[in-house]
Amino acid sequence: MRRAGLSRRSLLRAAGLGGAALAAGCTGFATTGNGGMVFLSTQFRPVDEAERFRRLLASVTPGEVSYVTIEEGPFTSQVRSQVDAGRTQLGLVAGLHGDLAPLAGDYLTDVTGLLRRLGDRGWPPEYLRLARTGTDRSWYVPWATASYVLAAHADALEHLPPGAEATSLTYDQFLDWAIAARKANGNRPMLGLPAGPEGLLHRFTQGYLLPSFTGGQITTFRSAEAATAWEYLRDLWANCVSASTTYDFMQEPLETGEVRMAWDHVVRLVEAPERDPAHWRMLPSPRGPHGLGYMAVVAGLAIPKGSTDPALAEHTIDVLCRPRTQIELLRSNSFFPTVDAVIPEELPPAITLEADAVRRQQEAEDGLLSLPPVGLGAREGEVTKVFQDTFRSIVLDGEPIRSTLDRQAANLQRILDELRIPCWAPDPQSDRCEVA
Structure with missing residues (x-):
């Protein structure tokens, strides 16, 4: 067993790996009708990635959360327009740092207190600094990385x-x-x-x-x-x-x-x-x-202002940022943990190989972090x-x-x-x- 060397320097996830359109009928982003909420994300847009993540999500929040994917441009427009109108129909949102940072303050809920309640899960200081977007408060919770x-x-x-x-x-x-x-x-x-x-x-x-x-x-x-x-x-x-x-x-x-x-x-x-x-x-x-220039692509989880279910949003963030859940995300969609997690030996061979390369890249003494x-x-x-x-x-x-x-x-x-x-x-x- 070895630690996911993903916790001392910044890592990554490339912006949008393909495109899957919003499901028909989701343009209003209405709540799910069974007491659940809509989780809008720019991540895992390819159909196979989205379905694998939906299965993972259902296993930790069964029947409560509807995962909808969207491209980066419309994502920003949807969040802004709904919050500005005072009619937010989303409970939780996810995106890269570059998707979320422009929404900080006016359109996202301060999650400083949530991060404190979640405790020390080993988020890298660089990720927590990014989540503050130059302010003294946190606007998203670091969720997943890739390289x-x-x-x-x-x-x-x-x-x-x-x-x-x-x-x-x-x-x-x-x-x-x-x-x-x-x-x-x-x-x-x-x-x-x-x-x-x-x-x-x-x-x-x-x-x-x-x-x-x-x-x-x-x-x-x-x-x-x-x-x-x-x-x-x-x-x-x-x-x-x-x-x-x-x-x-x-x-x-x-x-x-x-x-x-x-x-x-x-x-x-x-x-x-x-x-x-x-x-x-x-x-x-x-x-x-x-x-060694390398790109750190950090995905985060955020709660839009006026969230349809802030309590469920916080619970979903909690379970998605537990080490066991993040290892399952690594296993299913090849996105590495942002929390301190032990990488099992029985993971698919490529992921084990990639983990070593990623660790060497981020721990290089002459590493030079870039963002999308x-x-x-x-x-x-x-x-x-x-x-x-x-x-x-x-x-x-x-x-x-x-x-x-x-x-x-x-x-x-x-x-x-x-x-x-x-x-x-x-x-x-x-x-x-x-x-x-």
């Missing part, structure tokens, strides 16, 4: 460069590894990246590559160091399987053997080692000149498009790096100016987020 890591089959591990340690790679060593693997494979690349239409490659650039090379995400977007990072990604891409532009979930090409090493969200890697776990490794992401964008609401897609378009122009189309960064920096700054929001980690907090 992005590297997956590698034994076939690829044979080609690690001399002297390189798989669990502490630099970006230069990662590139050398990809080159050596390609050459040993008859000049056919073994590395794949999730650059498909629904892939999360933009999280790689936002939370990993740019922080590791520049120390920031937004304020360093057009710096000389950022240009070096994008030049590096060009070189890395030249050693990627060409079909990477079609990959949404890397576990699929890993399973078929199309690729033998990949980076992705842990949920999108979990099925790859299922049949032959002894031949797989999950590894922390590489480090660059500024350290905060406060963008329905406009997060526009910021995502900036990073996607930058990748497409520089890496796929071979356009000049400097002029591309200047052009996309202007697009990014326009969005931030219109929203008038502060930056998020790893960039320093300020009243207005400025693209340097």
Whole structure:
């Protein structure tokens, strides 16, 4: 048995892993009619994830809570419009830090007292600080985390460069590894990246590559160091399987053997080692000149103002944040505990492998925490498009790096100016987020 090394540094969950529409008839978010309540969430939107979580939820709050999923933009609009109208039809809400932080104060109930009553469950101080959103009160309870890591089959591990340690790679060593693997494979690349239409490659650039090379995400977007990072990604891409532009979930090409090493969200890697776990490794992401940049995606549970059933909402938060329940969430949906919990040995092999990689990533002395964008609401897609378009122009189309960064920096700054929001980690907090 070992502790879920998920309690001393911040961890993660990627924003929205797919999309499932609201169930028909749920647009009014009426209570369930049997004394229960509606639990509205941006998490576990894919149908299989949602159904697994509903089963878990029913086992701890039987027949009382109706779990409804929604995308991030409409989530914010629903909570705000209902609270503003004084007709809240929701009992409990869940989202990422970036979903909940903009609602703090005006639209969410202060849960400082609830956290005190729940006692010391081992929440990392960083998570509790995030839940205060810069105030002296807590607006959500940290609930679940996930991460992005590297997956590698034994076939690829044979080609690690001399002297390189798989669990502490630099970006230069990662590139050398990809080159050596390609050459040993008859000049056919073994590395794949999730650059498909629904892939999360933009999280790689936002939370990993740019922080590791520049120390920031937004304020360093057009710096000389950022240009070096994008030049590096060009070189890395030249050693990627060409079909990477079609990959949404890397576990699929890993399973078929199309690729033998990949980076992705842990949920999108979990099925790859299922049949032959002894031949797989999950590894922390590489480090660059500024350290090991990694993205912490923290999901929280919050009670909207005017909740239809505050007592049931508090009870649901209580049971979902018990160690045993959080281990079941890890078992069913691959999201790691935020509380101090013992990870059983009999978990699916991929989860056990991922837990070690995640622990190494968050406990790295040179770890550099990044958050997904905060406060963008329905406009997060526009910021995502900036990073996607930058990748497409520089890496796929071979356009000049400097002029591309200047052009996309202007697009990014326009969005931030219109929203008038502060930056998020790893960039320093300020009243207005400025693209340097």
